[in-house]
Amino acid sequence: MTTVKRVAFAAIIGLGLIATTASADASKGKRIYQKKLKSVCGFSGAVFAAKHTQDEWAEAKDNGELGKVMEEACPAGKDFFESSKFKKKFSSHLYDFVHDFASDSGNIPSC
Amino acid sequence: MKKILLSCAVVSLVSINVFADDITDLKAQIEALNKKVETLEKKQKRTNKSLAKVRAHDANDNIKWSIDFRTAYQALNYKMKNNGSVTDPSLFTNRLWLGMASSPMPDLVFKGQLAVYSTWGGNNLPTNDPFQNVNWRASSKPDDIVVKLRQAYFTYTFNKSSNHSITISAGRRAAADGFLANHREGNEKPGSPLAHITNMEVDAGMIKIGNAFGLEGSYVKFVAGRSYDNINQASFNGTPYTTINAIDSDVNFFVMPMSIYNDGQFDLMAQYTYIFDFMGVNNITGIPQTGAGDKHMGAVSLEINGLNEDSDFLDDSTFFISGAFTTSVPKSGYSMLGSTETQTGYSFWTGFIMPDLITDDGHIGFEYNYGSKYWAPMTWAEDTLSGSKIATRGSAYEVYWNLPIVNKYFSTQVRYTYMDYKYKSNIEEFWAAPDLQNGDPTSAQDLRIYLRYTY
Numbered sequence: 001m002t003t004v005k006r007v008a009f010a011a012i013i014g015l016g017l018i019a020t021t022a023s024a025d026a027s028k029g030k031r032i033y034q035k036k037l038k039s040v041c042g043f044s045g046a047v048f049a050a051k052h053t054q055d056e057w058a059e060a061k062d063n064g065e066l067g068k069v070m071e072e073a074c075p076a077g078k079d080f081f082e083s084s085k086f087k088k089k090f091s092s093h094l095y096d097f098v099h100d101f102a103s104d105s106g107n108i109p110s111c
Numbered sequence: 112m113k114k115i116l117l118s119c120a121v122v123s124l125v126s127i128n129v130f131a132d133d134i135t136d137l138k139a140q141i142e143a144l145n146k147k148v149e150t151l152e153k154k155q156k157r158t159n160k161s162l163a164k165v166r167a168h169d170a171n172d173n174i175k176w177s178i179d180f181r182t183a184y185q186a187l188n189y190k191m192k193n194n195g196s197v198t199d200p201s202l203f204t205n206r207l208w209l210g211m212a213s214s215p216m217p218d219l220v221f222k223g224q225l226a227v228y229s230t231w232g233g234n235n236l237p238t239n240d241p242f243q244n245v246n247w248r249a250s251s252k253p254d255d256i257v258v259k260l261r262q263a264y265f266t267y268t269f270n271k272s273s274n275h276s277i278t279i280s281a282g283r284r285a286a287a288d289g290f291l292a293n294h295r296e297g298n299e300k301p302g303s304p305l306a307h308i309t310n311m312e313v314d315a316g317m318i319k320i321g322n323a324f325g326l327e328g329s330y331v332k333f334v335a336g337r338s339y340d341n342i343n344q345a346s347f348n349g350t351p352y353t354t355i356n357a358i359d360s361d362v363n364f365f366v367m368p369m370s371i372y373n374d375g376q377f378d379l380m381a382q383y384t385y386i387f388d389f390m391g392v393n394n395i396t397g398i399p400q401t402g403a404g405d406k407h408m409g410a411v412s413l414e415i416n417g418l419n420e421d422s423d424f425l426d427d428s429t430f431f432i433s434g435a436f437t438t439s440v441p442k443s444g445y446s447m448l449g450s451t452e453t454q455t456g457y458s459f460w461t462g463f464i465m466p467d468l469i470t471d472d473g474h475i476g477f478e479y480n481y482g483s484k485y486w487a488p489m490t491w492a493e494d495t496l497s498g499s500k501i502a503t504r505g506s507a508y509e510v511y512w513n514l515p516i517v518n519k520y521f522s523t524q525v526r527y528t529y530m531d532y533k534y535k536s537n538i539e540e541f542w543a544a545p546d547l548q549n550g551d552p553t554s555a556q557d558l559r560i561y562l563r564y565t566y
Contacts, residue, residue: 026299026519027299027300030375031375031376031416031417032375033375034328034373034374034375035374035375035376035417036375038327038374038375039327106175
């Protein structure tokens, strides 16, 4: 077995032992918006996220009202925001996305 | 009458007592409120002073910085034709990217990036080795600890709110780690061009037209730039930055990357590139030089993010497939890729990235590349130390494990790449004939393990 293969094998075993932190994914949230909401809402994800500040999005999440606040920002997405899939599957990723690109996030989009 | 007067007097006395109590309460409340107002006014004064200091401090501080720092272990192994093998069992590197962003208004943006990519410790790399030090990959190959400019460009967008926005841009961009290559680099987002034919640091101007095809997520960019400027030693003659009796020519390029359709799940992109006065060999002198001919390149790439919503595994998986060509057209008296005739090379690239089923957010990716004899893309800034795997003439196999350790801020990757060369590897002498010579590598292995901090 060559050095390259030995080291690769050891690294894979070693990294398998690292406990990772579960996290939502802002880029996945962006894709979800693009796929599920962009045409429904009629504006881009950047415009949607900038409807509120980071604190406002965080407060909505803490109060369990993320779907309601998002629905106020995009009334046409009512069915989506009230669906069980939104609560179970999409909300954490969408939250990460809107929080990252909130009106006071300071994030400067690339061209 | 007396009774009535007596009653009134009693009621008045009771009322006065009641009002007196209320007035006392009100006085106490007003005093408490006054104290609160005084406290708030003091706090407000302190806040104003602090804010004034912050404003004064940040008055000309118009750059927002970001950090991407990666430290990596690499192991390399090459098998040579009729000459055994060559190995570097441990190569350690540091890579620092300092990102800059500045935007005085939403339509006008500056972006920049300073880069250091160095080996651990000093090294004996030749200072003039073009593998490290040429303009188009200067910050993409490990060398010394000198800070280099990787990106610096502005963008200005007209009609940003309309469907057909137009953006202009100029400067230096890392046209590297582009579409589809972001997975193997562990990057969330791809860079701008299609990585199948372009992975270079470039200096260029650009016009981008949004919603170019009327399809969701579509746009087209028109990019024109220069990859080599023919400035010889004319400063000795008192005429600096001019060309006198030079054998080389300027090398310019025109690139048209486009997003044809992108709905967040299906992402279809294409690119056409024309390079003027490219590198080849003068058939009389045998000297490699620019101006030997022109080059065309094209690619179409499709990525599917999320293969089936009803399955968490498939919904979190990504599949991509891409096809590309490169064509060399030598001028009379010159040869390109060892041929005096027009030659076309083809390539195919596919990959599948899936959840690792062990950790919460880790993903494992598998990729395969094929390149034909005359396949010669511009991918010299690709971050594969053994040489661009996308440029492999033959087959390349790759597996990688991208693993977040602390959210997106601290991550690791193990990547193993195996390149099986049927023809000469397209690493250095990109004008040379593709046939394998004694002493050329017939295969290469590249193992990389990194820890990366991004914020």
